[in-house]
């Protein structure tokens with residue numbers, strides 16, 4: 047369908063490791079459908095697979111299984127030059143930082159993707175100047191990235207991303223390293239592109255403002271989409287306005303705060319089942335007191351210290367909630 051800009055089915059990704067701590071399953075069967083012109087946020091704790099997802103969707107990394115369709119073309123089947131062409135024509139990336147080539151000045155950084163497409167050097171440079179001017183960076187076109195502030199670097203990165211006129215922008219915490227004022231400027235620019243040029247956005251974010259810009263937010267946890275939120279989600283309190291997702295394999299993952307409210311892990315009797323309706327009655331539900339994230343990994347004993355990681359950085363196991371000991 048032509049109005050679907052991005053479609054992914056059964057996306058799995060495993061980071062293979064020969065070390066004894068073994069493989070990390072970063073994506074566990076994801077499904078996503080984005081309409082052209084939509085802005086979607088991806089929210090979720092660190093280690094939940096957000097960056098892995100973005101790389102797989104943008105063709106920077108091949109998923110272990112599953113397919114990604116970009117503008118109606120199955121990207122996971124393409125290789126080499128075909129893949130590069132599809133990517134260049136459709137999608138652009140903006141990461142948190144490190145988007146620029148350190149040895150090129152701002153205008154050359156912005157002109158480079160055009161040169162790759164075979165645009166003449168002269169034309170590429172004049173287009174780069176125009177784009178940098180649009181982003182308020184006309185006075186810094188000669189500067190090397192190291193000479194620019196974080197916000198300026200990100201504006202150059204956005205100019206570089208926009209120069210090829212992409213229909214979809216994949217952004218992985220694009221304002222994560224920026225001060226609030228610059229982050230608001232970047233967001234205003236995204237809004238402008240979204241509303242006036244119909245550009246689609248998929249944005250990983252921890253920011254309320256960015257999530258509020260999105261038409262909907264998908265909550266990722268442990269490599270699965272567990273819930274969807276409407277407009278204006280509160281990223282610090284995802285428990286509000288949450289719609290749970292049951293995936294194609296029938297798996298539903300309860301976010302930990304919901305599990306605690308439900309009464310905890312254990313056996314549930316299936317009551318009423320009807321189209322669009324399911325009731326569960328807890329039978330041998332472990333009484334859950336006050337819960338917190340485990341301080342050490344139950345599998346490999348890794349000490350989480352003060353981190354809020356949800357997956358063990360050492361062995362990749364999910365971090366469980368445990369009862370607070372009195």
Ligand SMILES: Nc1ncnc2c1ncn2[C@@H]1O[C@H](COP(=O)(O)OP(=O)(O)O)[C@@H](O)[C@H]1O
Nearest residue numbers: 061070072091092093094095096097098357359
């Ligand atoms: N290159 C890699 N090799 C092995 N494991 C990785 C690699 N990159 C990420 N991971 C693991 O995959 C999981 C998901 O990581 P990531 O996609 O970066 O999550 P997020 O962006 O949500 O923080 C984590 O457990 C992380 O440790």
Ligand SMILES: [Mg+2]
Nearest residue numbers: 096097098218
């Ligand atoms: Mg990440």
